[in-house]
Amino acid sequence: MSIAQRLETVRARLGAACDSGGRDPDQVHLIAVSKTKPASAIREAYAAGQRDFGENYAQELRDKAAELADLPGIRWHFIGHLQRNKVKYATNAKAFRVHAVDSVKLAEEIARRGPGTGVLVEVNVAGEASKSGVPYEQALALCAELHALADVDLRGLMCIPPADDQPDHWFARMAQLQAVGQARGLPLDELSMGMSGDFEQAVARGATWVRVGTAIFGSRNPVKAVVGALRG
8 A cells, every 4th residue: 555545544544533532523633653764755645635744763853854844834743752952953843743741851942942842741651661751640740830931832741651452541541631730720732642553542532643653654664763763
């Protein structure tokens, strides 16, 4: 299947998930995760109508944004762990959202270098030692700190659940966290969760951004993935 055909299939799945969950499809957005994929693959997805793309590695985002600067309306999302000394690469690429903020200092650096860039707090929803993100129990405290900073554009929450057979459990925890935060007056309208194998369940629990890579672009090249991790 071509990228355009895969994209059509993913959109059909997303539409069905919205119908099943009683969601407004205009409130659920697809991010095509293009990490390690060539600019030509992004151009093919763009030609098929895709506008939001996600990258995990800072220098890769910088390079692709420059190469694809001729595409009007393209929006970049940084969805990986971002070091403060590499924020400049994301902001120079005019990232629309940074989905993996886990500290006040990182959010402040993003606001300083890229005013208006929306940030989402990454929640380590299962407390996994191998993953970044703020602990679940501390997430709303961090959100409150960020909301108090005039220059930080807090938008919501993000998570990567464990690779187990119960993603709905973790998505439900995130939905509950969002609801509690909103009840406290925090601007947490956006919820970034769900990937190729489970985004329908994420939509049912209120996801507004779903991050889909493999189902659109195919499997990642393991060599390129390692190189990308070293560069990022």
